[in-house]
Amino acid sequence: MTxxxxxxxxxxxxxIKTVSRVINGQGEISEATRARVRRIIQELDYRPNSLARGLxxxxxxxxxxxxxxxxxxxxxxxxxxxEAVAREHGYSVFLCNTNDNPxxxxxxxxxxxxxxxxxxxICGTRLNAAQLEQVARHHRVSIIxxxxxxxAAGISLPAAAGVCEAASHLIRLGHRRIGHLGLGPDENVRxxxxxxxxxxxxxxxxxxxxxxxxSLSVETAFQAALELLEIAxxxxxxxxxxxxxxxxxxxxxxxxxxxxxxxLAVVGFDDIELASLVTPALTTVHxxxxxxxxxxxEQLLRVIAADGKLSEHIEVKxxxxxxxxxxxxxxxxxxxxxxxxxxxxxx
Amino acid sequence: MTxxxxxxxxxxxxxIKTVSRVINGQGEISEATRARVRRIIQELDYRPNSLARGLxxxxxxxxxxxxxxxxxxxxxxxxxxxEAVAREHGYSVFLCNTNDNPxxxxxxxxxxxxxxxxxxxICGTRLNAAQLEQVARHHRVSIIxxxxxxxAAGISLPAAAGVCEAASHLIRLGHRRIGHLGLGPDENVRxxxxxxxxxxxxxxxxxxxxxxxxSLSVETAFQAALELLEIAxxxxxxxxxxxxxxxxxxxxxxxxxxxxxxxLAVVGFDDIELASLVTPALTTVHxxxxxxxxxxxEQLLRVIAADGKLSEHIEVKxxxxxxxxxxxxxxxxxxxxxxxxxxxxxx
DNA sequence: TTGTACGCGTTATCAT
DNA sequence: ATGATAACGCGTACAA
Numbered sequence: 001m002t003x004x005x006x007x008x009x010x011x012x013x014x015x016i017k018t019v020s021r022v023i024n025g026q027g028e029i030s031e032a033t034r035a036r037v038r039r040i041i042q043e044l045d046y047r048p049n050s051l052a053r054g055l056x057x058x059x060x061x062x063x064x065x066x067x068x069x070x071x072x073x074x075x076x077x078x079x080x081x082x083e084a085v086a087r088e089h090g091y092s093v094f095l096c097n098t099n100d101n102p103x104x105x106x107x108x109x110x111x112x113x114x115x116x117x118x119x120x121x122i123c124g125t126r127l128n129a130a131q132l133e134q135v136a137r138h139h140r141v142s143i144i145x146x147x148x149x150x151x152a153a154g155i156s157l158p159a160a161a162g163v164c165e166a167a168s169h170l171i172r173l174g175h176r177r178i179g180h181l182g183l184g185p186d187e188n189v190r191x192x193x194x195x196x197x198x199x200x201x202x203x204x205x206x207x208x209x210x211x212x213x214x215s216l217s218v219e220t221a222f223q224a225a226l227e228l229l230e231i232a233x234x235x236x237x238x239x240x241x242x243x244x245x246x247x248x249x250x251x252x253x254x255x256x257x258x259x260x261x262x263x264l265a266v267v268g269f270d271d272i273e274l275a276s277l278v279t280p281a282l283t284t285v286h287x288x289x290x291x292x293x294x295x296x297x298e299q300l301l302r303v304i305a306a307d308g309k310l311s312e313h314i315e316v317k318x319x320x321x322x323x324x325x326x327x328x329x330x331x332x333x334x335x336x337x338x339x340x341x342x343x344x345x346x347x
Numbered sequence: 348m349t350x351x352x353x354x355x356x357x358x359x360x361x362x363i364k365t366v367s368r369v370i371n372g373q374g375e376i377s378e379a380t381r382a383r384v385r386r387i388i389q390e391l392d393y394r395p396n397s398l399a400r401g402l403x404x405x406x407x408x409x410x411x412x413x414x415x416x417x418x419x420x421x422x423x424x425x426x427x428x429x430e431a432v433a434r435e436h437g438y439s440v441f442l443c444n445t446n447d448n449p450x451x452x453x454x455x456x457x458x459x460x461x462x463x464x465x466x467x468x469i470c471g472t473r474l475n476a477a478q479l480e481q482v483a484r485h486h487r488v489s490i491i492x493x494x495x496x497x498x499a500a501g502i503s504l505p506a507a508a509g510v511c512e513a514a515s516h517l518i519r520l521g522h523r524r525i526g527h528l529g530l531g532p533d534e535n536v537r538x539x540x541x542x543x544x545x546x547x548x549x550x551x552x553x554x555x556x557x558x559x560x561x562s563l564s565v566e567t568a569f570q571a572a573l574e575l576l577e578i579a580x581x582x583x584x585x586x587x588x589x590x591x592x593x594x595x596x597x598x599x600x601x602x603x604x605x606x607x608x609x610x611l612a613v614v615g616f617d618d619i620e621l622a623s624l625v626t627p628a629l630t631t632v633h634x635x636x637x638x639x640x641x642x643x644x645e646q647l648l649r650v651i652a653a654d655g656k657l658s659e660h661i662e663v664k665x666x667x668x669x670x671x672x673x674x675x676x677x678x679x680x681x682x683x684x685x686x687x688x689x690x691x692x693x694x
Numbered sequence: 695t696t697g698t699a700c701g702c703g704t705t706a707t708c709a710t
Numbered sequence: 711a712t713g714a715t716a717a718c719g720c721g722t723a724c725a726a
Contacts, residue, residue: 004718005719006719014696015696015697016719017697018695020721021695024721028696048461048720049463049718049720050463051398051399051402051407051718052719053720054398055396055399055703055718055721056702056721057721060398065442070426070427071424076418079444080417092441093442094442095412095430095440095441095442097426097427110394111439114394115439116397138392218620218624247624251624273565274621274624277594277621277624278626349703353703361712362712363703363713364713365711365713367705368711374711374712375711377712396703399703400703400704401718402702402704402705403718404718405718
């Protein structure tokens with residue numbers, strides 16, 4: 001039923017190798033036969049079978065992108081960047097959404113190994129260091145993380161430094177009782193950034209001030225923030241592991257009647273589009289997500305080209321974006337700072 | 348380098364067929380050899396090559412999901428639902444992001460045909476009816492759309508009816524000069540819903556009231572709304588093709604100093620999470636996206652099982668969600684309607 | 695310039 | 711219960 005090289009060759013009265021040649025543009029072929037073969041290919045709507053091709057070439061021209069939650073707006077941007085580069089280079093991408101589940105993540109790694117993907121991008125892994133090392137040893141990977149195994153190539157996000165900067169910002173604004181809301185108890189790089197900022201300023205961190213959630217969504221953060229603010233009403237500021245958590249906190253404050261930033265200052269992380277769309281707009285740390293995805297894929301291409309022998313990390317830069325959720329606003333109207341300036345804006 | 352059946356067979360002192368049998372759980376195998384083979388497989392970390400498997404079986408256990416923009420929060424949810432079902436059934440999913448570009452969409456369809464995917468889910472296609480028919484004839488597809496080709500199976504979204512309902516809501520609130528902002532000029536199902544509502548109520552639609560954009564994002568909608576409201580300041584309400592467009596409109600109103608809903612009522616479509624997070628919260632039409640993705644994948648499985656001979660559409664239900672952006676708010680505090688009710692909420 | 699024959703790793707058909 | 715062998719569709723030596 002399905003058209004193969006054989007069919008095209010027979011129909012064109014040539015050998016399959018000749019057809020193969022015109023398809024891959026190799027060797028010298030007479031213009032006449034080339035044209036004829038091309039026509040037959042069109043007529044028969046022939047399409048090379050990637051499976052067969054991959055079987056012999058040992059390459060599948062596919063890569064896997066492993067992420068915890070595509071519904072977190074952080075990841076679609078990363079995906080976009082990675083996919084753009086992948087497509088440019090003829091690669092397709094398998095999307096592997098792990099639902100924040102380490103076991104599902106490992107299962108996907110295995111599955112993708114079976115698919116003989118040429119490489120794997122792991123972003124926002126929920127694996128522990130040992131597991132990640134293990135995966136990196138057996139596969140060609142490009143890891144996007146703030147805790148990259150030394151043995152694996154990838155993109156390094158200065159998350160601890162970023163959160164530290166954000167927390168320091170709160171401290172500079174005069175806050176002393178600052179809490180943290182984030183993933184826990186294991187994935188604590190960001191929390192460490194918060195703790196570092198507190199330590200550097202000789203500020204105590206009460207254990208009740210740190211709240212852990214199992215996944216970062218507006219809803220889970222909303223619940224967690226509600227509990228946190230009940231247990232630790234003395235907090236005047238909250239550092240959140242990402243913007244979704246910060247938005248959940250905003251909602252919790254609204255529900256509790258606490259005004260932001262007056263009654264509670266809030267900082268997020270990631271600078272997803274949502275951060276600038278909520279009220280008050282979030283002060284947060286910008287991560288160039290599209291670039292990160294792009295760089296991760298470029299790095300993966302290098303790993304593939306280097307036959308796996310490459311373990312370089314590239315560190316991206318992040319920077320704070322000050323908006324309204326901490327009360328330290330510099331001029332300008334709240335509504336249009338992050339969009340192009342409209343012409344003739346009325347007062 | 349890579350471990351094959353052969354290696355396992357040799358090491359276990361059996362034929363490759365025997366190994367194949369224990370892997371696929373076929374035929375009668377003595378417990379002894381089965382155990383031994385299993386052990387060797389573990390030792391060698393053997394993994395069946397899907398490419399080879401697919402070559403002979405004619406199946407790749409992979410499907411393609413084609414979407415215009417993963418950064419539109421509509422699609423991640425659809426993806427999640429589709430992926431969950433896919434994984435349950437042992438399928439992997441290729442993500443094909445077309446960037447709203449019909450040519451890239453067609454290119455992806457071709458590419459995926461080469462990959463010998465077992466089926467394709469097309470969601471939010473930018474192809475015209477003829478192109479879509481064409482694709483549906485040559486591939487096993489499940490199409491998520493509000494304009495499903497009769498010949499193809501899929502999930503049908505009552506977008507026109509939904510927009511009509513939303514626009515009618517505006518009309519019931521007393522609005523007469525209502526505009527529409529959406530994708531154009533081709534993909535106009537939603538616009539038609541708006542026009543139907545206006546027609547049913549004998550209201551005119553000035554050509555200046557309908558604004559087309561080439562893609563639906565906050566940013567493009569912001570620009571478009573700015574222009575629209577300048578050209579047609581007489582509008583008192585705006586029906587938007589989706590929530591992102593509605594949020595862009597909200598931003599434009601903020602920039603122009605027009606209050607929502609007082610100076611302009613706004614309705615969206617999709618009910619993405621963002622809709623309930625902006626201020627004022629959007630009145631919109633809820634689409635059960637996760638369910639849609641799930642159903643689409645289930646439908647695709649049926650198409651595959653039926654050997655492509657299936658063209659049934661399943662229509663999903665949508666419903667209006669009234670929030671604050673039209674001024675027709677029923678009781679309750681704005682902030683917590685869409686999250687679980689907190690205990691002991693202060694006044 | 696073009697063709698033949700083999701192998702990629704697996705499943706399936708027959709034997710034994 | 712197990713094994714030899716032929717496909718699957720394509721690329722690559724090696725010939726011609």
